[in-house]
Amino acid sequence: MRAWQAPSVPDVPGAAPRPVVHDTATGKPVDPTHGDERAALYVCGITPYDATHLGHAATYLAFDTLGRAWRDAGLDVEYAQNVTDVDDPLLERATRDGVDWRELAASQIDLFRRDMESLRILPPDDFVAVTDEVDRVAEAVAFLQETGSAYEVPTPDAEGDDLYFDVNHPTDAWSLGDESGLDRETMLTLAAERGGDPERPGKRDPLDPLLWRAARDGEPSWDSEIGPGRPGWHIECSVIAGDRLGLPISVQGGGSDLVFPHHEMSAGHAAALAHQPLAHAFVHTGMIAYQGTKISKSLGNLVTVRGLLDDGADPRAIRLALLSHKYSDDWEWFDAELTSASTRLATWDAWASGAPAGHADDAADVASRIRARVSDDLDTPGAVAAVDTAIAGGTACTSELADLIDALLGIRLG
Known part of the structure; x- marks a missing residue:
């Protein structure tokens, strides 16, 4: 899938120090390249069902800054980003609005591209739609089944059974809690809030995440070697990051709301697939609030890039406003x-x-x-x-x- 047009970046004499960033997993500043001349960055992309809000913009700007800093330090940068163009929030919004989910996704991806161009965000080398990677994800899930890291949960209303990841199955490079550092009670709470299903009967552990959703009537699905269905959320990023960048990558990036379960489980899947850590560092941006509450599509309290531009804002001013806050801080947007x-x-x-x-x-x-x-x-x-x-x-x-x-x-x- 095409990304967006790259802005020109001047060549500047001299070279910067290698950047250090805060690694969520260790709580310490690290050089995530480990002295290598190559820096590999994977940032979790949008689920395209609404406009780019300032929380999105701040996240992609933070990792744009990291890429620019790496380049200024003389490193070769490889950058991949996914688009979760099939998932429950997208399907629910399409149903609510009476539009085809594919048309909704395409229109919002196009809007995202235009917003990124306006903000002069450097595009990823690989901008990957999940719907283009279903076969690879299915192959990965089949491998996890063969090696004992995945199992079936009876699903009477589907064409087959859902497949889940066993968080307690031994892996060489990961165990539950390594990346997030959270206690189990907190994990259970966050899993319920952020797309997990800890109450699902038949799971070995309430924290086990979905790998493959078996086909249901009225839902999109793809034929595969593990039966018809579609990918779970976390496995898509593990597969795309590994395929496009090789493991371990330098930085897995995203908002702090992805620390658990998304990045934790993506790391677990990667370790089970490749016997390698997913990343040398997990780097997260803070949350932006508006009118006292975190900006969120689900809450609808959005300040969008497009809205500000349509009101006459200079995109450089939007960028400068975001750069004036530390990327990892939580803060509130005011006019x-x-x-x-x-x-x-x-x-x-x-x-x-x-x-x-x-x-x-x-x-x-x-x-x-x-x-x-x-x-x-x-x-x-x-x-x-x-x-x-x-x-x-x-x-x-x-x-x-x-x-x-x-x-x-x-x-x-x-």
Whole structure:
């Protein structure tokens, strides 16, 4: 599946330090490349049933920043992202609106592409629809059955039985809780809230996640070697990440609401399939609230990228507003965020467009500070502050400094 058009990224003299990021699994800052010259990134993509909201934008911007920082450090970056274009929320929305689920998915994926282009997000090398990977997922589930990691749960209303992953089956590179660090009670609560079915009869363990949903009347399904049906949520990412990037990848990324069960179970599936860890680091973005509650499609309290653009917002200002917050923090969006970012952007534009002032050596120092902040766990607020300080101190905006702001922060000035 095609992604979106890539923005141009200037080549900037010099090189940044290798970025370190916060690994959720260990709670420590790490270089997830382990000194390799290749950095492999997998970020969980959208379920395309509604417009891109600011929570999505902040997540993809965070990992866009990581990719830019890796490239600025001289690394070769490989990036894959999925689209969960068949899943219960999508099917439920299509039924509610009386539209074909495929048409709904296609329209929302196209909107997502346009939003990403507007925000100058670098596209993944592999932008993968789950519906294009059903055969590979079925092969993986068949392998898990053969090796004892998957089992059938009787499903009278389906053409066959659902297949589940046994979280207690021994694996070489994973055991339950390794990635999330959560206790069992918390896991059970989150599983019930986030797409799991801990109360399902017939499961060996309430936390066992669905691998393959057997075909039901009125639901999309695909013929496969394990019978007609469709993939479960977690296995799709394990298969796509492994196939496109090889395991272990450098970073598995997504919002903090994916820590459990999605990333935990994806890691378990990967270990059972490949006897390798899924990733060297699990990196998560914080949640954005609006009107006192986390922005959520299900709640409907959305601030969308498209809505802001349609109201006349400069996409650079949206990007700058998001960069002004630490990627891993939870925070709340207020309308003043965009006003403040627009004012800051106008100041930056005037600085870049004016006659050079100050000393080039000062500009080089500012560039070093920006690079240092971004490489330190993607401290974009610190990088933004470095630019503000440079302007306030009368530092010249050289072409090289403007190019670095474009290359690392994705904001083209002037």
